[in-house]
Amino acid sequence: MKSKSLQELADSISASAKTLTDYLTSNNLAQPTFEVGAPQAWPELPLDVMKARSELCDASKLMNILGQGNRTYLTWMVYSQADYGALQWLSHFNIADHIPLDKVISYADVAKCANVDEAHLRRLARNAIANNIFCEPRPGHLAHNSVSTLLRSEEQFRDLIAFILEDNLPWTAKLSSAYERWGKEMGSRMNMTAVNVAEDMEEDVFSWMARDQELMTRFAGMMRAHMETEGHGVELFVKGFDWEGVGGGTVVDVGGGFGHISITLAKEFPKLSFVVQDLPSVIPEAEVQCPADVKDRVSFQVHDFWHENPVKDAEIYILKSVLHDWNDVDSTKLIKNILPAMKPGVSKLLIVDGVVPDPGTCSLHDEKPLRTMDILMMINCGAVERETDGWKRLVEGVDDRLKVKNIIRPPGALNSVIEVTFS
Numbered sequence: 001m002k003s004k005s006l007q008e009l010a011d012s013i014s015a016s017a018k019t020l021t022d023y024l025t026s027n028n029l030a031q032p033t034f035e036v037g038a039p040q041a042w043p044e045l046p047l048d049v050m051k052a053r054s055e056l057c058d059a060s061k062l063m064n065i066l067g068q069g070n071r072t073y074l075t076w077m078v079y080s081q082a083d084y085g086a087l088q089w090l091s092h093f094n095i096a097d098h099i100p101l102d103k104v105i106s107y108a109d110v111a112k113c114a115n116v117d118e119a120h121l122r123r124l125a126r127n128a129i130a131n132n133i134f135c136e137p138r139p140g141h142l143a144h145n146s147v148s149t150l151l152r153s154e155e156q157f158r159d160l161i162a163f164i165l166e167d168n169l170p171w172t173a174k175l176s177s178a179y180e181r182w183g184k185e186m187g188s189r190m191n192m193t194a195v196n197v198a199e200d201m202e203e204d205v206f207s208w209m210a211r212d213q214e215l216m217t218r219f220a221g222m223m224r225a226h227m228e229t230e231g232h233g234v235e236l237f238v239k240g241f242d243w244e245g246v247g248g249g250t251v252v253d254v255g256g257g258f259g260h261i262s263i264t265l266a267k268e269f270p271k272l273s274f275v276v277q278d279l280p281s282v283i284p285e286a287e288v289q290c291p292a293d294v295k296d297r298v299s300f301q302v303h304d305f306w307h308e309n310p311v312k313d314a315e316i317y318i319l320k321s322v323l324h325d326w327n328d329v330d331s332t333k334l335i336k337n338i339l340p341a342m343k344p345g346v347s348k349l350l351i352v353d354g355v356v357p358d359p360g361t362c363s364l365h366d367e368k369p370l371r372t373m374d375i376l377m378m379i380n381c382g383a384v385e386r387e388t389d390g391w392k393r394l395v396e397g398v399d400d401r402l403k404v405k406n407i408i409r410p411p412g413a414l415n416s417v418i419e420v421t422f423s
């Protein structure tokens, strides 16, 4: 493979940085910086500017590796687990809360307020600063930068850090042991995963977690933080399918959680009615949270998707962020439970989930998050983020009347919309 030279990468960075800066300036939008108060995410961008941003991310990443040298890059990538330790400690002891947003504060004062040892705080915070989280504008004094304010303002970020770095990291370390135990059968059942080895238990991870309320709270916060990351916006999902073309009728949102997809669609498409199905632990609260203006067209129903779907002949059955939690055997059962409700030639299945792009077919910036999620799913529940072939094999293998008609990844979205017809 021919790789780009340092100079070519530098040119690419320079060109894409200019495209981005010009776009923000001409649209009166704030430039990204590390100052407190700077934007925490990019605004919606037109396609060419979005492409420039992906090029900037890819080229600067490769430039960084070349700049370090391969041996140094790989070595310090492995050691970066120490950085995770520092971040986890700083988040666990809520250090960000004790640093004012608008002024500097001495390490001694932060240590006193947070009730931690100053020497440890200094070492751990300086590690984070070396990763551009917090800053030390004058010796012995801490201050926020735009990155560290996320730890202060967003409770769910702390849950994300706690769940991934305290709970999940030890599971990650057991991936090879799990493979040694089960070989290619690893993950073929939800209780044959790295979590089972790490925790020395034989349940599936969700049943096991359900007994630990604190762990469940961290998990829920982590999910909230995850859903707020770029690419998860509900409006992106709306763009991935011709909703106008459905006309009117019923949409069933299977495993729909709090129904935020159905609620968004109900607001945009007044001729459609929605049934959000989920477990008894979810539905009562979901019903309470449903906004009054769509309550007449969004109903909630307790339904366990391991049983046949009770809503017959609907126009659309949505499975959003559901199937990536389950291996092919379970996903097949799940889809089979919807089939008897579907009306041939009318009902469609809309699967909204990651479709991992084939290597080299898009920027690393667009591919890498899905590759990361794929391995997280492998570690945690033996599940998978599927590639195009994997989705086709799964769906069309359930029943030969099901056909994948279209796969659309709306620009900027992490997930794709997989349109499946039923003849």
Ligand SMILES: C[S@@+](CC[C@H](N)C(=O)[O-])C[C@H]1O[C@@H](n2cnc3c(N)ncnc32)[C@H](O)[C@@H]1O
Pocket (backbone or CB within 6 Å): 254, 255, 256, 257, 258, 277, 278, 279, 282, 303, 304, 305, 306, 319, 320, 321, 322, 325
């Ligand atoms: C990852 S969440 C996705 C939620 C929603 N579709 C979304 O995209 O926000 C998976 C959902 O499946 C639900 N679920 C899990 N097991 C279920 C079951 N046996 N029957 C119905 N829903 C279930 C969970 O409660 C959760 O709301």
